[in-house]
Amino acid sequence: xxxxxxxxxxxxxxxxxxxxxxxxxxxxxxxxxxxxxxxxxxxxxxxxxxxxxxxxxxxxxxxxxxxxxxxxxxxxxxxxxxxxxxxxxxxxxxxxxxxxxxxxxxxxxxxxxxxxxxxxxxxxxxxxxxxxxxxxxxxxxxxxxxxxxxxxxxxxxxxxxxxxxxxxxxxxxxxxxxxxxxxxxxxxxxxxxxxxx
Numbered sequence: 525x526x527x528x529x530x531x532x533x534x535x536x537x538x539x540x541x542x543x544x545x546x547x548x549x550x551x552x553x554x555x556x557x558x559x560x561x562x563x564x565x566x567x568x569x570x571x572x573x574x575x576x577x578x579x580x581x582x583x584x585x586x587x588x589x590x591x592x593x594x595x596x597x598x599x600x601x602x603x604x605x606x607x608x609x610x611x612x613x614x615x616x617x618x619x620x621x622x623x624x625x626x627x628x629x630x631x632x633x634x635x636x637x638x639x640x641x642x643x644x645x646x647x648x649x650x651x652x653x654x655x656x657x658x659x660x661x662x663x664x665x666x667x668x669x670x671x672x673x674x675x676x677x678x679x680x681x682x683x684x685x686x687x688x689x690x691x692x693x694x695x696x697x698x699x700x701x702x703x704x705x706x707x708x709x710x711x712x713x714x715x716x717x718x719x720x721x
């Protein structure tokens with residue numbers, strides 16, 4: 525088992541009133557490229573932050589290579605899962621507990637790579653280069669999450685070409701889909717994707 529997201533909950537409150545709730549439970553047992561989609565504010569980036577340990581869950585846990593990510597030394601969490609945001613910048617996070625109270629990572633290289641709205645240059649074969657990179661990570665035994673907003677038609681083509689399964693995030697709830705056809709058949713996802721799918 526590479527990744528197990530177990531009964532994960534993240535609550536945000538303001539003045540005793542719940543403003544947002546994210547819930548997630550899923551596993552990725554084998555190397556894969558997973559597409560992630562959903563409206564703005566639905567919880568995609570929060571989910572990525574919880575998986576990498578940069579955001580603390582309200583309940584539940586995330587196991588990467590059998591380790592609870594949130595119980596691993598902060599400076600070593602990116603040896604388990606790493607979050608790249610937009611222009612491939614690695615997301616950083618604040619430490620909540622001193623590292624000497626936490627366990628070392630049992631890996632030297634990330635098993636899970638999360639790409640959060642990466643930028644794709646349509647010129648000079650860049651897209652093909654990136655898709656080959658994602659496939660190479662998978663072929664090396666890694667899990668790749670690719671989150672895109674389909675603002676351009678080619679974004680859907682990228683997801684359809686390279687992703688083997690999909691997660692759709694909508695108002696803090698996730699649905700799992702084994703392929704793009706199943707994703708497009710989901711009512712909430714279809715409404716998000718629009719009539720072009």
